[in-house]
Amino acid sequence: MTSALIAIIVLWGFIFIYAVMATMDFGAGFWSMIYINREQTNATSVANRYLSPTWEVTNVFIVAIVVGLFSFFPGAAFTLGTVLLIPGSIILLLLSIRSSFLVFSHYAKTYEKILTYVSGISGFLIPAFLICVLPITHGGYIDIIDGTNKLNLSSVFTSPHVYSFIGFAISSTLFLSSLLLADYSKVSNEFESYKIYRRDALITGPISLLMGVFIMLTMRSEASWLYDNMMNVKGWLIGSVIMFLLTFVALWIPSTRGLGMPRLAVITTIIQYFLASYAYGKSHLPYIVYSDVTIHSGFTDPGAFKAVFITYIVGFAILFPGFFYFWKLFMKDRDYLKKKIYK
């Protein structure tokens, strides 16, 4: 395996982890906003109990992606940095409003509602803008003017391909987060909230699958190179759809404590997204930005790559116990999960 291939796999791994964690994170913020007026259920406080300790850790992954991109593929970072000035800035602005107001909403109780609305809505928009980076790399939206790359914004925001990605991002955000929160509320014995989130997952799941199908349809005409490559790895896509069906089975299995096994559903859904994004990533190669930047043309100095790669191994080996301790305290500790009122 070439160094460039290892590097893109590491980067893809970060993107996948961030995609899953961030959809859950932004979605949880959105649900905590939606259910804030339902005093009788704890749906909002369940969402907050998940969100409060995790948003900071999730945020580090986006930094890890940006750093990984310019350390491994400085050439690609140059092109993307030039092209993404405006969408990137919009994401940054939304992200800072979202994170800061999320924190503020926990501390200024009188204004909790309005602060939660601001962070919920801005968080809901972020995935929509973030995902636009993907279709932009498919080619066709970048003009070369006087030797420099420029993004053609009007063609981006009139493209059905871009909108199918946006639809997919929003529906997936809602789907993944409601599933996760369903699981989280069941473990916490919050059965009212469990029912609500299970219902939400049942509604948003099929929508997100439909959006996925839309993406394939628009891709066929707008990025046929990618479509052809994806059709060569059909097996992964079919596997992904099977996992989706299993998720639904899992949500209907009768169990001792209420209908459905949300933990199983979370796992099959993550596998579903894993398979689909593997197929996508593999088909995207060797291009990072079609058709001028490939993983080879934009690759860093081999010596620098080696040094960075070693720090990855050492760094994550050292960090692993920290992640484990964190997980134990917030995802497993029943006392924490059952705490009735969010403090």
Next chain:
Amino acid sequence: MDHLVTARSMFGITMAFHIIFATLGVGIPLMILCSELLYQKTKDNDYAIMAKRWTKTIAVLLGIAIPTGTIAAVQLSLLWPGFMEVIGRVMSLPFQIEVYAFFVEALFMSIYVYAADRISPIMRIVSITLVLIGALGSAVLITNVHAFEGTPAGFRIENGKIVDVDPWAAFFNPSFAVTAGHVAVSAFMTGAFVIASVAAIKMIRSRKKSEAVYKFHHKALILGLVVGGIFSIATALNGHASAQGLYDYQPEKLAAAEGLFETQDHAPLAVGGYTSEKEQKVKWAFEIPWGLSFLSDNRFDTVVLGLNDFPREYWPPLFVHTLFNGMVGIGSLLILLSIVGFAWYKILKKRLFPRWLLWIFGVAGPLSMLSVEFGWVFACTGRQPWVIYRIMKTAEAVTTSSDLHLLFAFFLAVYLIMGIAVVLVLLYYFKRHPVSKELEGQVE
């Protein structure tokens, strides 16, 4: 505004805003650790309450430090793609390692804040220590990138191509240790003085009202002054080393900092005044004879290069003299202030601080923060026109995308909103949770 100036202003404002919260993100965890340790040692509940209240503060401040840092990291690639291409090839190690520092900080901060009541005191101290290590690590590592910009190492440019990359030589570039040390100790100093300032103001307010509240703030003030005093001396000593680093590696920056035009030995140190290019001197300055020569290399006969030895186009802007003076002036003042406080309390053995002295303590924190801002604007602006010293000009690194103005306005507006909101939230929270209630044990 022209394109380059807009880009520079945009990035400069982002950094100037981030640095406030980042500095406190390094300084306040140290104070929390000190109070946790004091609590374990003395079992005085006041220290436990201090740790709790400062933790709330830092949790709110991180709500700004983290998103603005994320902006900074992404904006580097968006605004300076040419610079980041070089950094990506040569100097990516500190960024990579910084990500681990962020993880350590984020994981243990959440544990310390949200699981404090479920973990043992030892684990609490371990957690806050790891928070401190994470925050300090991120500051030191990012400062290393700044150090590299001033003293690049570990690569060569041949026919416009980067060759002979040695990432560890770049990492351990000549000014890394001194610069990172300066940033670390100045952040500790600033965090401590900010705590001391708040305590001093609260003492003025509670003097006639509540003995217990007054005593509580008095303890916080002393802790802030001791830590601040120690680190202000460390900052000055290390600042001396930083200045010598400039003498060795960026002589035109030192010349601009001191407004020195002619190369000379026994060069004087100009304090105050402003640099006039027409008259080739610093006007209205107070001069310490032989001072600059001594500062540069510990000898009075050291020859210090003047600006006229460099092509005019390579001169940094001359107003950096004022920034440098501001930083050094505030630093010296705060050392003096710590000494006065110490003498008053320990040598004269007075139990109470007079009102006027409390007011002076009250501005120490903001002054210290101002000093950090001066120092950074000096360091970054004094490097102009280079983004990587003698290798890449800032103008070559800037993005080719136009239309920065509107974005600049949006970022400004968002910083303004976040800045006002964070102050209001802190005021609101502590008004709702006054220390008097916690002292009476009414709050869990």
